[in-house]
Amino acid sequence: MEPLDLSNVIEIELIRKKLIEHPDLLSMFELLIIVANKRLNKEETIVRMEIEPNIEPQLSDHESDED
Numbered sequence: 001m002e003p004l005d006l007s008n009v010i011e012i013e014l015i016r017k018k019l020i021e022h023p024d025l026l027s028m029f030e031l032l033i034i035v036a037n038k039r040l041n042k043e044e045t046i047v048r049m050e051i052e053p054n055i056e057p058q059l060s061d062h063e064s065d066e067d
Contacts, residue, residue: 012033019026 015029016026019029
């Protein structure tokens with residue numbers, strides 16, 4: 001996860017202040033922030049997933065199938 005950038009937080013607050021006069025746009029912006037945060041958090045969990053070992057099954061040799 002990227003470290004929190006103060007300039008981004010300030011930009012978001014400035015946008016909120018400008019949208020305060022437009023409640024519909026402000027609520028859409030808030031929803032956008034929520035969705036973006038959820039997606040960023042979901043990507044974080046994917047990045048931390050461990051790689052599973054690839055274990056090949058033991059295949060039969062056709063000679064033993066005749067028995």
